Amino acid sequence: MIDRPLRIGITCYPTFGGSGIIATEVGLSLAARGHRVHFIAYEMPGRLRHTGDNVFFHEVTTLDYPLFDRSGQSAYVLSLASKMVASSRASRREPHMPTRETAPIGAPCWVDLSSSDTGRSRSFYSEVFGWTAEDPNEQFGGYFNFTKAGVLIAGCMASQPDSAPDVWSIYLATDDARKTVDAAAANGGQVIVPAMDVADLGTMAVVADPGGAAIGMWQPGLHQGFGVLGDAGAPSWFELHTRDYETALGFYRNVFRWDTQAVGDTPEFRYTVLRHGEDQLAGIMDASGFLPDGVPAHWSVYFGADYADATLAKIVELGGSVVTPAEDTPYGRLATATDPTGAQFKLLGRTAAQLGSASAG
Numbered sequence: 393m394i395d396r397p398l399r400i401g402i403t404c405y406p407t408f409g410g411s412g413i414i415a416t417e418v419g420l421s422l423a424a425r426g427h428r429v430h431f432i433a434y435e436m437p438g439r440l441r442h443t444g445d446n447v448f449f450h451e452v453t454t455l456d457y458p459l460f461d462r463s464g465q466s467a468y469v470l471s472l473a474s475k476m477v478a479s480s481r482a483s484r485r486e487p488h489m490p491t492r493e494t495a496p497i498g499a500p501c502w503v504d505l506s507s508s509d510t511g512r513s514r515s516f517y518s519e520v521f522g523w524t525a526e527d528p529n530e531q532f533g534g535y536f537n538f539t540k541a542g543v544l545i546a547g548c549m550a551s552q553p554d555s556a557p558d559v560w561s562i563y564l565a566t567d568d569a570r571k572t573v574d575a576a577a578a579n580g581g582q583v584i585v586p587a588m589d590v591a592d593l594g595t596m597a598v599v600a601d602p603g604g605a606a607i608g609m610w611q612p613g614l615h616q617g618f619g620v621l622g623d624a625g626a627p628s629w630f631e632l633h634t635r636d637y638e639t640a641l642g643f644y645r646n647v648f649r650w651d652t653q654a655v656g657d658t659p660e661f662r663y664t665v666l667r668h669g670e671d672q673l674a675g676i677m678d679a680s681g682f683l684p685d686g687v688p689a690h691w692s693v694y695f696g697a698d699y700a701d702a703t704l705a706k707i708v709e710l711g712g713s714v715v716t717p718a719e720d721t722p723y724g725r726l727a728t729a730t731d732p733t734g735a736q737f738k739l740l741g742r743t744a745a746q747l748g749s750a751s752a753g
Contacts, residue, residue, distance in 0.1 A: 491543060492621050494565075494612070496668040498648035500630040501565040501617030502610050503693050504547030507558050509733050510534070513548055516710050516731050520703065521545075521625035521695060532590065543619040545626055558735035561598070562630050562691045563608035564648050565617065569595040572609050575647045576601075580639065590615075601643050603636040603689040609648075622696060628740045629694035633679035636689070637662055640676055652676075692728075692738050700725045700741025707731075720744075 495501035507513040514525040517538060523545055528534040535549040551558060566572040569587040577583055580602035587597040593615035598608045610617060620626045634640045641664055644650045653672075656663040662678035679689070697703040700718040704727055708714060711732035718727040718741060725741035 491619050493616065493619070495617055496673070497565055497567055498644070498650050498666065499565050499668060499673045500562050500627065500693075501612070502547065502563040502608070503560055503618065503627050504535075504549065504563075505558070505560050505735055506551040506555070507548055507733055507735065508551050510536075510548055510550050512711075512732050513735075516712065517546075517548075519710055520706055520712075521697075523625065540620060540625055544615075545618050545620065558731075558733045560693050560735055560737050561606065561608050562693055563596065563610040563617070566609045566611050566648070569597050569609055569611040572647060573597045573599060576643075579643050579646050581643065581647065587611075601632075601634075601689070602639045603634040605632055605634060605640075605689040605691055607632075607691055624696045624698045626696050627693055628696035629738075630674040631692050631694070631738075632674075632676045632689070633683055633692070634676065634689040635680040635683060637676065637678035637680065640689075644676065692736070694726075694738040694740040697739045697741045698747070700727050700739045703727075703739055703741070704729060 505513060505517075510528075514536075517523050518525055521540070523538040523540050525548075526537045526539065528536045533549060535547060537544055538546045538548065573583055573587050576599040582600040583597070584600055584606060585596070585598040585608075587595055589595050590613075592613050594613040595611040596608060598606055600606050618627055622628045632640060641652060644666070645652060650666045651668070652664045653667050654662075654664045655675075659681075664676050665672040666674040683689070704714050704718060707729045713730045714727070715730060715736065716726075716728035718725050718739070720743045723740075724746065725739075725743045727739040727741070728736065729739065730736045
């Protein structure tokens with residue numbers, strides 16, 4: 393335990409706005425490093441009352457609140473978001489914005505959202521992940537891109553009336569979309585959208601693998617796909633849940649030229665990753681033992697979120713829902729959520745131990 397605990401006062405919980413989410417994230421990070429963190433707030437939402445080592449919430453009705461000085465120790469009130477950001481950045485040692493110019497063949501290279509309310513989607517993802525929504529391109533039916541710090545992150549388009557529920561789609565890189573579509577059909581897949589040129593941006597197509605999971609493909613032209621991978625607020629992992637594990641492995645090896653490595657091969661956990669050199673870029677999980685009846689095989693995108701719990705709270709505040717609460721795993725702190733129109737996505741956060749290691753490094 394650190395002898396001089398840090399105490400944080402927050403006064404913006406009624407709306408849980410930008411400074412509140414930053415203060416919470418930084419506070420939980422400091423708690424993981426051994427500080428005792430006291431959150432003092434108005435109208436504390438019950439779902440945000442966090443219990444755990446070194447973290448305490450206090451709901452108050454006045455700003456004149458004694459910050460536990462009875463012990464004689466110094467108290468700190470960091471109410472400005474700028475101070476919170478500075479504290480957070482100073483504790484980090486890893487490089488910022490790991491960019492990528494091009495994706496290896498077969499690797500996920502783009503994600504986009506089919507939304508029944510693009511206006512609401514623009515606002516939601518901008519607030520949750522700090523994205524900037526570009527203007528809709530009428531040439532492409534109002535399709536628009538999200539960027540982060542000026543780098544392409546994802547796309548969004550309006551869903552068609554009476555179409556499938558809102559969904560995030562994943563695209564794998566190919567050097568010849570038409571040949572890849574033919575290979576998909578020859579290996580038990582179904583063609584959903586034939587290969588089509590998108591002006592000089594590239595060529596896209598969508599197929600279903602033999603297990604029924606839809607997967608897109610993108611042959612880049614001027615549009616190379618997302619330019620940042622594995623950072624907070626960016627696509628960070630991609631995963632297929634399938635009931636036909638062995639067939640799926642063969643399909644992605646043969647069609648998308650995957651080089652694979654099994655990381656789990658027991659009845660309880662069968663999992664294989666796409667690898668490129670030392671990098672792992674996507675995964676296939678045998679979900680036959682837990683995928684509910686009526687839920688088809690499907691791909692999921694994970695977005696990076698250093699502080700998964702605080703990001704979930706923000707998601708709920710903005711009208712989304714928590715499907716699976718954040719949970720520590722050997723691979724990070726994982727969670728599943730839906731946006732306000734029902735599109736599901738996952739979070740890949742950092743555990744307290746990972747946060748502590750990053751701070752110590």
